[in-house]
Amino acid sequence: MSEIPIIIRFKDVSKSYGETLVFEHVNVDxxxxxxxxxxxxSGCGKTTFLKLVNALILADEGEVNVFGNNIKEVNHINLRRKIGYVIQGVGLFPHMTVRKNIGYVPSLFRHPPSNIYPMNKLLDMVSLDEELLDRYPRELSGGQRQRVGIARALITMPSIMLMDEPFGAVDEITRKQLQESIARIHKELGITILFVTHSVEEAFLLGTRVAIFDNHNIVQIDEPKAIIEKPANDFVKELIGKVGVLEI
Ligand SMILES: Nc1ncnc2c1ncn2[C@@H]1O[C@H](COP(=O)(O)OP(=O)(O)O)[C@@H](O)[C@H]1O
Ligand SMILES: [Mg+2]
Known part of the structure; x- marks a missing residue:
């Protein structure tokens, strides 16, 4: 059996903003x-972690490796082309139509990348109707806006998707539908997903592994079942008290 390659590696990564220490010697594959x-x-560094992966932020110490390269040594624009990013709060451009929003990233390149998904394929993947393409974000439901955000991040056929609390402001039914969509996209495309959520239930439902952040580090990263069976410390124990009812 061949080894599954490591796509992201943090080696002894430390990061502060001025006086604020966020990470101290983080190691993860x-x-x-x-x-x-x-x-x-809140404030434990989840967003910072995502930004360290796509080089929006650079580590003070240690090394972040993505696709086998130290990201300090690669072209960041090329790197980000291969990494989709759904930012916290969706962040659609209000003055642009859905079509323009989804096509935004490729439009930034002087030579638009040839390997992008056609619009109909994208709409299909995120289950959005074609008739929405000429609408503006304010004319969409919360769930539809989230789907546009996902389509926008997927257009350049990324191998990695960073998703920062993507299903924040939606009702429960919509959230369920979005969860089903992202699980299906993950399965169909075989991409690597890093997904921030404040819902412990959502984390344990969607993650092949759950990473629990505390105390300037990842205190535990493991399969949901393994964490429930053997929480690393009291913080984790208390956290997962909330998913006790879930059948995993
Ligand atoms: N650009 C920045 N300048 C200064 N402090 C920041 C900046 N971005 C984040 N922080 C601080 O770093 C810590 C981690 O932030 P963040 O990664 O956004 O946490 P999370 O996403 O888990 O809520 C917080 O204390 C936050 O206030
Ligand atoms: Mg955040």
Whole structure:
């Protein structure tokens, strides 16, 4: 059996913003095709972790390796072409139609990348109707906006998707539908997903592994079942008290 390659590796990564220490000596390997969910208290560094992967932020110490390369040594624009990013709060451009929003990233390149998904394929993947293409974000439901955000991140055929609390402001039924969609996309495309959520239930439902952040580090990263069976410390124990009712 061949080894599944490591797609993201943090080696002894530390990061502060001025006086604010966020990470201290973080070490983690993420394999190709994993669906990692990230949970932890507000301000524990989940967004920072995602930004360290696509080089929007650089580590103070240590090394972030993506696709086998130290990201300090690669072209960041090329890197980000292979990494879709659904930012916290969706962040659609209000003055652009759905079509323009989805096509935004390729439009930034002087030579638009040839390997992009055609619009109809994207709409299909995120289950959006073609008739929405000429609407503006304000004319969409919350769930539809989230789907546009996902389509926009997928257009360049990324191998990695960073998703920062993508299903925040939607009702429960919509959230369920979005969860089904992203699980299907993950399965169909075989991409690697890093998915931040404040819902412990969502983390344990979607993640092939769950990464729990606390105390300037990842305190535990493992399969949902393994975490429930053997929480690493009291913080994790308390956190997963909330998913006790879930059948995993
Ligand atoms: N650009 C920044 N400048 C200064 N401090 C920041 C900046 N971005 C984040 N922080 C601080 O770093 C910590 C981690 O932030 P963040 O990664 O956004 O956490 P999370 O996404 O888990 O809520 C927080 O204390 C936050 O206030
Ligand atoms: Mg955040």
């Amino acid at each position: 993420i394999s190709k095709g994993e669906f990692i969910t990230l949970i932890g208290k």
